[in-house]
Amino acid sequence: MCGIVAYVGPKDAAPILLEGLQRLEYRGYDSAGLAVVNAKSLKTRKVKGRVADLAAAVPAKFKGTSGIGHTRWATHGAPSDVNAHPHLDQEQRIAVVHNGIIENADELRRRLEGEGVKFESETDSEVLSQLIGRMVKETDSLREAVLRALKGVVGTYGIAVIDAQRPGEIVVARNGSPIVLGLGEKEMFAASDVAALIRYTRQVVHLEDGELAVIKADGFNTFTSDARETAKEPFTVDWDAGHYDNGGYEHYLLKEISEQPDTVARTLRGRIDDRFHIAHLGGLNMDARETRSFRRVKIIGCGSAYYSGQMGAQLIEELARIPADAEPASEFRYRSPVVEPDTLYVAISQSGETYDTLAAVQELKRKGGRVLGIVNTVGSAIARETDGGIYLHAGPEVSVASTKAFTSTAVAFALLALHLGRVRDLSPADGRRICEGLRRLPEQIKEILTLEDRIKELAKKYADSPGMMFVGRVRGYPVAREGAQKLKEISYVHAEAYPASELKHGPLALISPELPTVAIVPDDELLDKNLTTLGEIRARHGRILMVGHRTSEAADDCIVVPKNEVELDPILLTIPLQLFAYHAAVALERDVDRPRNLAKSVTVE
Ligand code: AGP
Numbered sequence: 001m002c003g004i005v006a007y008v009g010p011k012d013a014a015p016i017l018l019e020g021l022q023r024l025e026y027r028g029y030d031s032a033g034l035a036v037v038n039a040k041s042l043k044t045r046k047v048k049g050r051v052a053d054l055a056a057a058v059p060a061k062f063k064g065t066s067g068i069g070h071t072r073w074a075t076h077g078a079p080s081d082v083n084a085h086p087h088l089d090q091e092q093r094i095a096v097v098h099n100g101i102i103e104n105a106d107e108l109r110r111r112l113e114g115e116g117v118k119f120e121s122e123t124d125s126e127v128l129s130q131l132i133g134r135m136v137k138e139t140d141s142l143r144e145a146v147l148r149a150l151k152g153v154v155g156t157y158g159i160a161v162i163d164a165q166r167p168g169e170i171v172v173a174r175n176g177s178p179i180v181l182g183l184g185e186k187e188m189f190a191a192s193d194v195a196a197l198i199r200y201t202r203q204v205v206h207l208e209d210g211e212l213a214v215i216k217a218d219g220f221n222t223f224t225s226d227a228r229e230t231a232k233e234p235f236t237v238d239w240d241a242g243h244y245d246n247g248g249y250e251h252y253l254l255k256e257i258s259e260q261p262d263t264v265a266r267t268l269r270g271r272i273d274d275r276f277h278i279a280h281l282g283g284l285n286m287d288a289r290e291t292r293s294f295r296r297v298k299i300i301g302c303g304s305a306y307y308s309g310q311m312g313a314q315l316i317e318e319l320a321r322i323p324a325d326a327e328p329a330s331e332f333r334y335r336s337p338v339v340e341p342d343t344l345y346v347a348i349s350q351s352g353e354t355y356d357t358l359a360a361v362q363e364l365k366r367k368g369g370r371v372l373g374i375v376n377t378v379g380s381a382i383a384r385e386t387d388g389g390i391y392l393h394a395g396p397e398v399s400v401a402s403t404k405a406f407t408s409t410a411v412a413f414a415l416l417a418l419h420l421g422r423v424r425d426l427s428p429a430d431g432r433r434i435c436e437g438l439r440r441l442p443e444q445i446k447e448i449l450t451l452e453d454r455i456k457e458l459a460k461k462y463a464d465s466p467g468m469m470f471v472g473r474v475r476g477y478p479v480a481r482e483g484a485q486k487l488k489e490i491s492y493v494h495a496e497a498y499p500a501s502e503l504k505h506g507p508l509a510l511i512s513p514e515l516p517t518v519a520i521v522p523d524d525e526l527l528d529k530n531l532t533t534l535g536e537i538r539a540r541h542g543r544i545l546m547v548g549h550r551t552s553e554a555a556d557d558c559i560v561v562p563k564n565e566v567e568l569d570p571i572l573l574t575i576p577l578q579l580f581a582y583h584a585a586v587a588l589e590r591d592v593d594r595p596r597n598l599a600k601s602v603t604v605e
Contacts, residue, residue, distance in 0.1 A: 002085070002099045002599075003071040004179070005196040006160040006170045009187025009217045013067035014058055020189075020196035021051045021069045023244060029594055030079035031072040035086040035095035036064025037167040042095050046084035066167055068160040070097035073599045076105065077122030087126040089133020090118055093164045094145075096132060098125035099192055100156035100177035101604050108152065128153070132161055143214050146171045147227060150212075156355065156604065158192050170215050173225075174207040177603045178353045178381060181205040181213055181220055183234055188215040193353075193601070194237050194377075195244055195396060202237045206379050235379060243395045251592045253399035253490070257578045258449060260404050261442040263394040264571075267408040268438055271415055277431030278422045279415040284372060285388035291423045294344040294370075297324035300332050300360050301348035302602065304402040304485055305409065309348050310478035311570050312374075312413030318567050319434065320420035330356035339367035346372045346416070350397055350405035351601040352380020359605075361385050374412045376405050390416065399593045400600045401490050403578045406482060407445075410571045414438060417567075437565035441572070444562040448575045451559060452583075455576055458545060458557055459583030465516050467494035469542075470577075472520030473501055473530055479520045479570045483547075483577030490595050491585040500533045511542040518580070519555065520573055521548035524566045547576050 003024025007013045017034045025032075032054040033046030043062055047053045051071060070085035077083040086095040102108070105124030108131065113119065117130050128149065135145035142163040150157075156176030163169070172179050172190045182189030182197035182204055189197045190213070194204055205220070207213060211230060213222045222230045249255035271280050284291070297316050299309035309326030316324040329347065333356060339345075347361045352375040361382055364371050373386035376394050383389065392408040414434065422431050462468065468487060472480035477499045484495035498507050500519065511517070517537050521530040534544055534554035546555035549563045559576045563569065585592045 002073050002192070003196065004068070004097050004099055004158055004160050004190070004192040006068045006172065006190040006215070007187070008066040008168060008170050008215055009184065010065060011187065013064050014062045016200070017067050017069035018051065018055050018058065019199065020191060021054070021071050023195040023198070024071050024191070024193055025051050025594070029071055030074050031081070031084035032070065033084040033086055034058070034067055034069035035162060036062065036067030037162055037164055038064035040164050040167070042088065042092055042162070042164045044086060044088065044095065046081050046086070048079050048081050048084065064167070066162060066170060068095060068097045068162055068170065075101055075604060076124040083121045083123050085125060087121060087123065087129040089129045091133055094129050094133040094136060094161060096125065096129040096159055096161050098128055099158040099603060100175070102127055102153055102157065103155040104153065105155070124155070128157070128159060136163060142166055142169060142171050146173060146212065147225065150225060160190055168216050171212060172207070172215065173212040175209050176355060179207045181207070181215060186217050188217060188220055190215055194239070198237065198239060198244060199241045202240065203234045204237055204379070205232045205234050206384065238378065239396050244398060251399065251582070253401055253403065253582055253592050256397055256399055256404045257575070257582060259395070260407050260575065261445045261449070263404040263408050264411050264445060265442040266393040267411045268415070269393070272435050272438060274435065276422070277428050277435050279419040281390055281415060281419050283388050283390055284419070288423050291420060294322065294342055296340065296343040297322055297346060298343050299324065299326040299346045299348065300329035300357060301326070302329050302354050302356050304406050304482055305348040305350060305354070305357070307478050307482040307485060308406050308409040308413070309346070310481065311410045312346070312416070314475055314478065314570070315413050315417040315567055316420060319417035319426055319430070320424055322420060322424070329354070329360040333360035333363050337363070339364055339369040341368070343369070344372065345369045346374060347382055347386060348374045348409055349380070349382045350376045350402055352377040352382040353601050353603050354382070355603050355605055358382050358385065374409055376408070398600070400595055400598050401486055401581070407571055407574060410574070411438065411441065414568060414571070433565055434567065437568045440564055441568065444564060444572055445575060447562050448572060451576065452579055455559060455579040456583040458559070459580050460587045461557070462516055462545065463491065463493065463584040463587040465493065465514065467496070467515055469507065469510065469515055469517040470495060470497040470520070471500040471503060471517060471533065473499060473526045475524065475566065475570045476500070476520035476522055476530070476573065479573045479577070480518070482574055483518055483520070483581070486578055486581035487584060489598060490581055490592055491588050491590055492596070493584060493588070500530055503533060503536065508536065508540065511537055511540040513541050513543060516543040516545060518545045518547060518577070521546050521552070522566065522569045522573060523549040523563060524569070547573055
């Protein structure tokens with residue numbers, strides 16, 4: 001959730017750290033801070049607020065050629081200057097930035113306080129700086145001090161540590177919270193996300209859980225928590241700094257919504273085979289025999305990733321006729337799941353670093369489950385931990401609310417369903433129909449984007465409602481769930497999604513002129529049933545915004561999108577709801593890209 005950036009090299013560290021923190025701000029943003037080493041002492045600035053507030057607080061003469069920076073999303077202790085990172089030891093020799101949660105922080109704090117250590121902050125993270133501060137006096141080696149300190153620590157962390165006595169050296173460590181090294185020309189970087197490094201280098205190395213590194217201007221070395229050296233091969237990130245710019249759009253969210261013709265095309269590129277009407281998914285690392293052997297598919301992910309998984313389960317059941325269902329990874333990991341050898345597990349994550357999803361993958365692997373990843377971020381933890389998978393190639397998603405990753409995930413599921421279906425009973429004719437439908441998607445998304453002005457008007461009309469209901473049946477239900485999720489997270493308008501079929505079993509009691517309904521009504525075999533539901537809502541004086549393939553007098557307003565194959569229509573029906581949520585949030589003057597209380601990548605439990 002929080003962001004870490006570190007630099008060691010010949011240049012002034014502070015501007016580089018501030019630039020990196022700006023790139024990470026979307027991950028967590030209630031306070032920020034940095035520390036640099038200068039003339040064997042630490043210079044530190046920490047503020048409650050945004051990176052811009054920190055930049056304003058850093059004086060021009062903040063010299064030092066190695067340093068660490070942090071943006072915080074509070075877990076232990078309220079957002080405040082003093083709780084912001086970096087945290088120092090009481091001798092002011094060591095500075096630490098930390099992502100994650102130290103579970104035995106209270107116990108460690110009590111022990112250290114008993115030994116006379118005075119704590120400044122309420123955070124769990126300060127135990128790390130105080131512990132390392134004590135160890136460094138005993139060992140006079142930063143690497144050794146960090147190794148020893150971490151031995152007594154229970155919890156998750158990504159950390160970067162500097163020592164005033166060793167200006168040219170930074171120690172970083174990873175356990176459950178990502179750390180990536182960036183290799184420059186006679187300079188080295190480290191960060192919690194490549195976004196912070198990409199302006200300076202595309203050569204990166206990901207640390208594994210339990211791994212540490214010492215970085216210096218002329219290189220790095222990595223080792224395990226029992227001090228065994230490890231060999232790491234750098235790889236080149238195929239995103240560049242331009243991917244992180246807002247491209248002239250007012251918000252990243254609108255940029256990312258607008259990119260979808262292109263991002264969907266990228267997810268599809270090279271993966272459709274017109275000869276056999278199959279999908280080429282080499283990354284699955286499974287031959288046809290193995291692909292046929294699965295009798296069930298279980299999909300896990302969190303938030304919008306989970307809703308895209310529900311869309312995926314529907315696609316797999318329809319096209320491959322394999323029982324499939326999706327479950328929040330955050331629940332799955334805690335209920336001691338029964339892991340079956342003939343079940344194919346699929347983990348979904350845009351960031352590839354969501355802690356709950358990663359922990360669920362690790363639990364599955366520990367029990368011998370076969371796990372695929374549908375992931376956007378190349379080289380991320382979930383991509384590395386899974387047995388194979390599908391990269392989305394959607395480019396970096398910066399806005400907290402997921403849009404292009406959602407549609408690309410749904411497209412990846414359509415490819416997976418086609419692949420699973422064509423080694424089973426999906427006919428060549430149906431395979432061809434799906435391939436052709438997939439190819440039509442980018443152009444149809446372009447058409448939907450031309451409806452933006454009309455959707456903007458509708459968003460303004462409905463934005464001041466105290467809440468909204470989203471309903472859909474079967475294929476339309478995940479669309480409704482994702483539509484409600486988008487609206488609530490960026491506009492803070494309460495939104496609930498229900499299967500349309502469930503309305504009369506309870507939620508119909510809520511229907512009134514004050515609670516409008518967004519109804520997902522595709523032209524499919526359930527059209528009449530959906531129109532009947534609209535009639536029921538209408539009879540209770542509920543206002544209706546219908547999203548589908550036709551207009552209806554039963555609705556107050558309609559958004560009509562182009563028709564594709566019934567199985568693929570949900571992907572297209574999602575897009576007007578993204579625009580609706582975006583314009584509702586803008587109308588309500590919300591912080592669209594950085595909604596309150598949320599962070600882009602949830603790397604804590
Ligand atoms: C999406 O709009 C949300 N911000 C959130 O639900 C997100 O999808 C979820 O946290 C999972 O993230 P991931 O795809 O990076 O794992």
